Amino acid sequence: MQQNKMTWGEALKVYSRPKVLAMFFLGISAGLPYLLVFSTLTAWLRDYGVSRTTIGFAAWIGITFSIKFAWAPIIDSLRIPFLTSLVGKRRSWMLVSQIGIAAGLFAMSQINPQLGLPSIFGFGVLVAFCSASQDVVIDAYRIEAVDKQYQGAMAAMYVFGYRVALLIAGAGALFIAEYTNWSIAYMSMAALMVVGIITTLLVSEPDHQKVRAQGEEFQHEWVDRVLGSGKHSRFSEWFVRAVACPFIDFFERNGRFAIVLLLFIGIYRLSDIAMGVMANPFYLDLGFSKDDIAQIGKLFGFFCAMIGAFLGGAMVVRFGILRPLILGAVMVASTNLLFAHLATLGADKTWLAIAISADNISGGISNSVFIAFLSSLVNQSYTATQYALFSSLMTLPGKFISGFSGIVVDAEGYPYFFILVAILGIPAVLLAIYIWYRNKDEEAASFAEKAERVQS
Template sequence: MAEEKLSWGQALRVYLKPRVLAMFFLGFSAGLPFLLVFSTLSAWLTDYGVSKTTIGFFALVGLTYSIKFAWAPVIDHLKLPFLTRWMGKRRSWLVVSQLGVALGLLTLSQVNPQLALTQVAVVSVVIAFCAASQDVVIDAYRIESVREELQGAMAANYVFGYRVALLVAGGGALFLADIGTWSSSYMTMAALMGVGVITTLLVAEPDHTRAQDLAEPFEHTWVDRIMGSGRHSPIKEWFVRAVVCPFLEFFQRNGRFALVLLLFIGIYRVSDLAMGVMANPFYLDLGFSKTDIAQIVKVYGFFFSIAGAYLGGLLVAHYGIPRPLILGAVLVAATNLLFANLALIGPEKMWLALVISADNISAGISNTVFIAYLSSLVNQEYTATQYALFSSLMTLPGKFISAFSGIVVDTQGYAEFFVYAAILGIPAILLATYVWWRDARQQAAEPTTGQ
């Protein structure tokens, strides 16, 4: 039977559900540590006279976020002593990672970079590890907590909370350091991690019983196939269950179509990510001032990105995922043509505001819908592992292609570059259409197969 969609009124009321509201606070908890070990930390180190070469090496801390899929199987399968029995599978890992971030920030607030730079680096890596682990758990919790049609709303609230946290950890932390000290600023940020801890203690643990019951025979079968019958090494058996089975399950469930899905995940955001590194150089080269960029691109654009995220969640709740997925792909590609037009017009603030409005709304819609789509692809027994892999694959091709964006700009100009970026979005549109057609065909066949 085809999935029943929500009316517009029901779709709006989705945002009032307790678990959906909780995602704002969990998003805030996820976003808070990100800048505190990157740009805000760089400002602190600069104030203490640390060399630019050394500060540059601190960017390697960011690799922790890129390889979080490596320890996601541990989060999926390892029970924490006492805590898991008391709080459950997800909430126990969540509170441990949040407390790890808070203690790391508190430790960092007591360190003088001039006297103990190595300690600053080690603590920053620990904070990033705990923060990346928190991301893995929050993604898993979000997917397991509500039905598929609510995933867009969950993603929208998460994005809103995350963006607010970036403002607090960026401008807010700098302001506190300016009127006080860096130590007091980081102590305040550590205290704000309490928002996530309190939320974790208040929310309910998702029900994993059905997923575990379904996964057990699947894992047992593959353990016997790979390791043979008889007694198995506990470590090897755990590796097969935690690491190998999530990938086998995805390919067994989707068959050859799994390759199409992985390709689609990799290219969906290429058109969006390809221009990312060239955005600020474009604004400056076109003649806009830093104040124009701050006011229009950063502040004005922030509100439109949030509006786009909430609109995306509303569309998913009312229409389901496939059709908004096509819309998001079309909008992201089309807004690149607006940038190309801006490159020809020049530094007109009205046009910049128009382009930024369209770009942030389209990015908000596409990101929210795509997060909901990725969430629908995972098996809930392997949520953390499979989603961590998907989220890493989602940005990898776009970031790789963006490395060559400067070559295109230097040789052909900004207008041509943005046209090429729009063209890069065509495969995503075609695959999104194919996903919608395949989903519609399967739904149409379900009543027949059920008779």
């Protein structure tokens, strides 16, 4: 039977589809709040003279992103009174999350960190909680809105929008703060959340019937096994179906090796995240201006990260997932040594550019490869909940450890801190090698089969 091959022009037309274009704007909405409760917030606090030890503890706000799997099943099933009936299950949760983010950022903009630091942290937690909730529901929307063949385009547009938002919330907020003040910077970021709100109102609610039908047999089996075949409460049945089954499925498919996979997911980005919270305070303490940080650290870093992401994607196509996974772990850990060297030099813009480019290229490679790895672990019957678990777990240890980063810097200095962070990346490298060794034959066979299909 002759197969109709899609031309490059036809393939690229997928990016003009309304639902695919919408993912760019939803990506902006998702990425905007992240830095505003992470590295941009630390720059604001340091600019107001808040101690590095206190700034380190601010990293714990980000733990909210790491436990979003805990309420993902609720978002997946709970109706919001009136709003769900009006705009649908996914869009109602998007709107509530986006309004909560905008309100939290505006509230933060009205507070002087020197006088109301607990309030800054409190509203920061609100922004992080609403942002993490938005991440969960956008992932669910992306999966349900289009057929499987368009998921790659949806993901690509989402990542592009997310990266643009990181640039706006990083370099953009620093530029605004430099020429006006931090209050106006955060008010501007709150106003930009209207991009997500308008997009949510314009997109159509996906058809949930198709997703609901997936995994029904598996869920029925486990409801009977856990609760028995008799009558049981609606809550207990919901809990087994929505909360227990995604986890049971993962462990049933992977056996005891599931523990190794979860450990690896938890430590893969440990070095990267632990370093991130001290990046902006480090640049400021070294004597770089906010302009320097915005232009080199954020703007130049953005393009380097995109280069790294494209390289990572190409490596997955060329070599499979597992070998680039090892490379990414090695690069992320080792680039911290460049920052240790920069700490001994002072405000050297050339070395800042070298360190920033290496860090962002390695981060782009490792992130794109790691996303591919996580996606390969997901059962599409439980994509939203399982991916929420993986994406939460991959940041939780790093967020927790980064809370102590200020203590280490105050006690030992920046060079020691960056060397220590590089050492933290070694376990991820070793586990990546083990996972490759354990699965290399299976991946090689799968890779050969795909190449055979392409050639035929």
